[in-house]
Amino acid sequence: MRIAIAGFSHESNSFSSQPTALEDFGVRAGDQLIPHYRDTFTELAGFIAGAAEQGFEPVPLFSASATPAGPLTRQAYEALVGRLLADLQAAGPLDGVLLALHGAMVAEHFPHADAETVHRLRAHFGPAFPIVVTHDYHANVPPSLAEEATALIIYKTNPHIDQRERGLQAAGIVARTVREEVRPVSALVKPELLFNIYHHNTSRPPMQPLMQAAIELEKQPGILACSIAAGYQYADVPWMGPSIAVVADGDQSLAQREAQRLGELMWTRREELKANPPKPVEAVAMAMASERFPVTLLDFGDNIGGGSTGDSTFLLAELLRQGAQGWVVTLYDPESAQACNRAGIGAQVALRVGGKTDTQHGPTLSVYGRARTLHAGTYEEHERRHGGGRHFDQGLTAVVAVGGPGREGLLVLNSERSSPNSIHQITCVGIQPQHQRILVAKGAVAPRAAYEPVSARLIEVDTPGATAIGRASSEYKLARKTLYEWR
Numbered sequence: 001m002r003i004a005i006a007g008f009s010h011e012s013n014s015f016s017s018q019p020t021a022l023e024d025f026g027v028r029a030g031d032q033l034i035p036h037y038r039d040t041f042t043e044l045a046g047f048i049a050g051a052a053e054q055g056f057e058p059v060p061l062f063s064a065s066a067t068p069a070g071p072l073t074r075q076a077y078e079a080l081v082g083r084l085l086a087d088l089q090a091a092g093p094l095d096g097v098l099l100a101l102h103g104a105m106v107a108e109h110f111p112h113a114d115a116e117t118v119h120r121l122r123a124h125f126g127p128a129f130p131i132v133v134t135h136d137y138h139a140n141v142p143p144s145l146a147e148e149a150t151a152l153i154i155y156k157t158n159p160h161i162d163q164r165e166r167g168l169q170a171a172g173i174v175a176r177t178v179r180e181e182v183r184p185v186s187a188l189v190k191p192e193l194l195f196n197i198y199h200h201n202t203s204r205p206p207m208q209p210l211m212q213a214a215i216e217l218e219k220q221p222g223i224l225a226c227s228i229a230a231g232y233q234y235a236d237v238p239w240m241g242p243s244i245a246v247v248a249d250g251d252q253s254l255a256q257r258e259a260q261r262l263g264e265l266m267w268t269r270r271e272e273l274k275a276n277p278p279k280p281v282e283a284v285a286m287a288m289a290s291e292r293f294p295v296t297l298l299d300f301g302d303n304i305g306g307g308s309t310g311d312s313t314f315l316l317a318e319l320l321r322q323g324a325q326g327w328v329v330t331l332y333d334p335e336s337a338q339a340c341n342r343a344g345i346g347a348q349v350a351l352r353v354g355g356k357t358d359t360q361h362g363p364t365l366s367v368y369g370r371a372r373t374l375h376a377g378t379y380e381e382h383e384r385r386h387g388g389g390r391h392f393d394q395g396l397t398a399v400v401a402v403g404g405p406g407r408e409g410l411l412v413l414n415s416e417r418s419s420p421n422s423i424h425q426i427t428c429v430g431i432q433p434q435h436q437r438i439l440v441a442k443g444a445v446a447p448r449a450a451y452e453p454v455s456a457r458l459i460e461v462d463t464p465g466a467t468a469i470g471r472a473s474s475e476y477k478l479a480r481k482t483l484y485e486w487r
Helices: 030-037 043-054 074-090 113-125 143-148 163-178 207-217 252-267 280-288 314-321 334-343 448-454
Strands: 002-009 026-029 057-065 096-101 131-135 151-154 184-189 223-229 243-249 295-299 327-332 348-353 365-375 378-380 391-393 397-402 409-414 438-441 457-461
Touching: 002 043, 002 074, 002 163, 026 030, 030 043, 030 057, 043 057, 043 096, 043 163, 057 074, 074 113, 096 113, 096 163, 113 131, 113 143, 131 163, 143 184, 151 163, 151 184, 151 223, 151 243, 163 223, 184 252, 207 223, 207 252, 223 252, 243 252, 280 295, 280 314, 280 438, 280 457, 295 314, 314 327, 314 365, 314 409, 314 438, 334 348, 334 365, 334 397, 334 409, 348 409, 365 409, 438 448, 448 457
Parallel strands: 002 057, 002 096, 096 131, 131 151, 295 438, 295 457, 327 409, 327 438
Antiparallel strands: 026 057, 184 243, 223 243, 348 365, 365 397, 378 391, 397 409
């Protein structure tokens, strides 16, 4: 039994000013794929482990991913999907495909690009060929994808720490399908909700009891998989919003009935989905008044993992204005990192930092300080953290000590946008979080797996930016205006 394994992933923010080009993608291909992913916690690692468990030969094609930003250019999408199809053609006889897709990829000519990818594979292989797909929990799933995939498996955790298990689950389904032990049939239900990212944490209500219901359903006879996607509100696409996907063994009515039941259960929680976190002024004051430290401020509007720029200055400006001390802020600013590199460790530097990518993320600020540390910006994460990755690279990174005695803060200036999924983003440059008072993490729920263990408290902050949580319906062109929050 020969099963192809591949990944093509991007979380595309329709409100980002930065389109995603072909050169933004990192690619691991052929013989590189298995050794690179085997020891990670990604779904590709699950595919690889599943091959050993299920006794099939994995045929590695390639994995392509890019840091979340704006929609893919036409050239980028067509080049990569074309490569996928060419690699499948060259792979020789295959019995099935395991495909890791994000579920919120947008291309400039395809709002639901992941569905288009599955459509092209289905057209290539025909109606009966097993194609099992995994999705991120932030997927916007259109009905066409659920119809054309043999089965759809979606992460059950946010922060995402179960990708490997979902890959194993997908591998089991594709192998059992090839052996004709099961006959997957699917149902998809799309509740008319927005389900704001503020409520995407799967460890607390309103999502926790819904996800628990999905987990319990998977234990029932005849159910192969039950998934809930919370959706991704920053992709302006026709099927933006949450999804319930149930895969049953040959019983379409069972799949539809259970998907509908869970969809109705989600609908009953609609009044709990309002979000009202503090603005920067209040959040910084709350952090400074805390009795225990460090306090982590989650910068929702500059959520790098959601496609924001990483150089928002709203929280930095407020920390400086209120005279906070013991703070750590990471900014994407390669220009300033290079300036520190030229000045050298210990040099006094005058910098203009942040707010350089576009006009959504605050003004560029003047800061004065001492270049404390220079670092190549590479680090490893050996624990289960959001995204499942192990090796990270934030490029040349400088740490600047800003402010006088008693009011010193640490500004981490990196050269590659890097979501704060690992605390080693700051420990690798010599910062000990337990000795700080206020940490700023540019994310929403994703940083929790890394920052909760070292924080006395986390405060979600309603900041402006490409990932602002309060975007009005008038800013959307393609999303359904029938969603409950917009009526």
